[in-house]
Amino acid sequence: MKTLFEDLLFLSIQKPRDIENFVKNASKEVEKLNLPDGYYVEWGGSFRNLISAKKRLSILVPLALLLILVMLYGAFRNYAQVFLIFLCAPMALIGGVLSLKLLGLPFSISAGVGFIALFGISILNGVVLVTYFNRLLKDGKSPDDVVREGTMIRLRPVLMTALTDIFGFLPMVFSTGLGGEVQRPLATVVVGGILSATILTLIVLPSLYRLFIHKMRPQ
Incomplete structure (x- = not known):
């Protein structure tokens, strides 16, 4: 989990980017995780507001x-x-x-x-x-x-x-x-x-x- 956090942090500071592209890149890293049954990842906050505003x-x-x-x-x-x-x-x-x-x-x-x-x-x-x-x-x-x-x-x-x-x-x-x-x-x-x-x-x-x-x- 620490390695994943470091990867996401690196993505965020690597270069300026919009939140949608950041979430797309971050999701690829999250998909590499083998989550136990019943666990899932959901993006909220500004990203959820962005999707709602686009609709x-x-x-x-x-x-x-x-x-x-x-x-x-x-x-x-x-x-x-x-x-x-x-x-x-x-x-x-x-x-x-x-x-x-x-x-x-x-x-x-x-x-x-x-x-x-x-x-x-x-x-x-x-x-x-x-x-x-x-x-x-x-x-x-x-x-x-x-x-x-x-x-x-x-x-x-x-x-x-x-x-x-x-x-x-x-x-x-x-x-x-x-x-x-x-x-x-x-x-x-x-x-x-x-x-x-x-x-x-x-x-x-x-x-x-x-x-x-x-x-x-x-x-």
């Missing part, structure tokens, strides 16, 4: 996305526009996942909460662009003028939103003090996701709007 998150994330879809349809009444705006979410997802990978951070509950906030911010930028595109289209502008003029005019508010969020979360990305293990994944997801969402939204979304302009006409 709740698996319900909340799809529910949040579904509510966003319902509100988008209520605002635009156009399936093509709703789908186009909702594409901003996977655009943000790309940056969030890559930023976690680059910084070597695991997916955690705080990262999941960051993705929920990120989806809202990125979709809001899509709403800003498409709303103005629709206004220009109603004014009789040509398709090319709609996307060109609309993107240039809405470039400033989109960038202001992105930069405000990025600079607000940036100190948390490099946080090493108390609570840093919670702040860093959340902030990393938001900063990386906003960067990719802003760039792709300003390029991909106007291009797709122009390509499917016949389906984008407001009803």
Whole structure:
């Protein structure tokens, strides 16, 4: 038992790691034990809270996305526009996942909460662009003028939103003090996701709007 304790202690101080990966590695060491009949090992504490939170998150994330879809349809009444705006979410997802990978951070509950906030911010930028595109289209502008003029005019508010969020979360990305293990994944997801969402939204979304302009006409 002493040897097992020393192995687990070595695992914990070998390098910084999240609790889920630590428990996975520690479980492999525990499996080597020949426990008497009637004895078993159960992981509790923070690990149990993590598993419970992940189950709740698996319900909340799809529910949040579904509510966003319902509100988008209520605002635009156009399936093509709703789908186009909702594409901003996977655009943000790309940056969030890559930023976690680059910084070597695991997916955690705080990262999941960051993705929920990120989806809202990125979709809001899509709403800003498409709303103005629709206004220009109603004014009789040509398709090319709609996307060109609309993107240039809405470039400033989109960038202001992105930069405000990025600079607000940036100190948390490099946080090493108390609570840093919670702040860093959340902030990393938001900063990386906003960067990719802003760039792709300003390029991909106007291009797709122009390509499917016949389906984008407001009803």
